[in-house]
Amino acid sequence: EMVAEEEDTVSGVRYGTVPDILAFVNLLSSMQTPLLQHLPKEIGVLLNKKDMAVKKGRYQINIDVLLFAWRLTYKNPGSGLVPKGSFGKVHLAQDTTTRKRMACKLIPLENFKAADVEFQARLRHDNIAELFGAVLWDQTVHLFMEAGEGGSVLEKLDNCGPMREFEIIWVAKQILRGLEYLHSHNVIHHDIKPSNIVLMSDKAVLVDFGLAVQMTEDVYSPRDLRGTEMYMSPELVLCRGHNTKTDIYSLGTSIIHMQTGSPPWVRRYPRTAYPSYLYIIHKQAPPLEDIAEDCSASMRSFLKRCLERNPALRSSASELLKDEAINPPREDQ
Ligand SMILES: Nc1nnc(-c2c[nH]c3ncc(-c4c[nH]c5ccccc45)cc23)o1
Numbered sequence: 001e002m003v004a005e006e007e008d009t010v011s012g013v014r015y016g017t018v019p020d021i022l023a024f025v026n027l028l029s030s031m032q033t034p035l036l037q038h039l040p041k042e043i044g045v046l047l048n049k050k051d052m053a054v055k056k057g058r059y060q061i062n063i064d065v066l067l068f069a070w071r072l073t074y075k076n077p078g079s080g081l082v083p084k085g086s087f088g089k090v091h092l093a094q095d096t097t098t099r100k101r102m103a104c105k106l107i108p109l110e111n112f113k114a115a116d117v118e119f120q121a122r123l124r125h126d127n128i129a130e131l132f133g134a135v136l137w138d139q140t141v142h143l144f145m146e147a148g149e150g151g152s153v154l155e156k157l158d159n160c161g162p163m164r165e166f167e168i169i170w171v172a173k174q175i176l177r178g179l180e181y182l183h184s185h186n187v188i189h190h191d192i193k194p195s196n197i198v199l200m201s202d203k204a205v206l207v208d209f210g211l212a213v214q215m216t217e218d219v220y221s222p223r224d225l226r227g228t229e230m231y232m233s234p235e236l237v238l239c240r241g242h243n244t245k246t247d248i249y250s251l252g253t254s255i256i257h258m259q260t261g262s263p264p265w266v267r268r269y270p271r272t273a274y275p276s277y278l279y280i281i282h283k284q285a286p287p288l289e290d291i292a293e294d295c296s297a298s299m300r301s302f303l304k305r306c307l308e309r310n311p312a313l314r315s316s317a318s319e320l321l322k323d324e325a326i327n328p329p330r331e332d333q
Contacts, residue, residue: 148198252306
């Protein structure tokens, strides 16, 4: 009766609350795949009753919700792309009843970790991509989330070149609000970079919490190296313990990428000659030389605060939100 019981607790797709979806995703990551191999249909928990229409316990891909490759406004038509997250491909999804457009990240069940969802389910903030639901279908976990239809900042940089300072200020301010909220819950994102910042018409949001961790003390001692090299802080590379300030450093290197079109280091140390940048990040002073020539004095001092080598002296998100660089006096606007 154990199997039958588990079957009926997970049968079909239903609306639920955050504890329900956390229980569901923990079940997924603990359940052995053989048991999940022969499920008759999709199973899942949806948080968003308003925009997702479940019909008699069904929420079928290609029937109740359609998946598309993203078509970017500034990309030539037809080049629909499927951006890759840390462990999954991200599609545009549209509920066929409500017409709501969402992002849908597909993670193969064997790669799925409850952590992918836990932070996004438990933490809600305007500048963190909202989780709408999770559905297991055909051995693949489908995570439905708030969609940044303007694409990621990386796509924008690749397509439109370096951003102007007022655009960078607009993005930096919102990501700092998201980081201030995350860090107030002792959560480290661990992968702040242009491809994990997505754009909507009225805001920028953080995505991809696959590497996020919650600190229990005021230092996190890593078991593995998490993040993307170019944006990593010196203390993270050293692997002797770090804290939420590592995200602030990664925002600083991301801003250098936004203003110059390239991540720090690569112009001075070409990728062809340097397979890894970890040693450079550890040995060299922070990459202030890679700050754009036309960077304003206030933004330059803002970046120095983000890229301070000593995390204890590096500014926090709350402190940076008061910086004049992102609060220009009115006549500047
Ligand atoms: N790794 C990851 N985990 N969650 C997300 C995510 C949640 N909502 C989203 N909205 C848009 C995009 C996106 C990324 N690159 C793009 C290029 C074109 C259009 C859209 C995008 C990604 C997401 O991404």
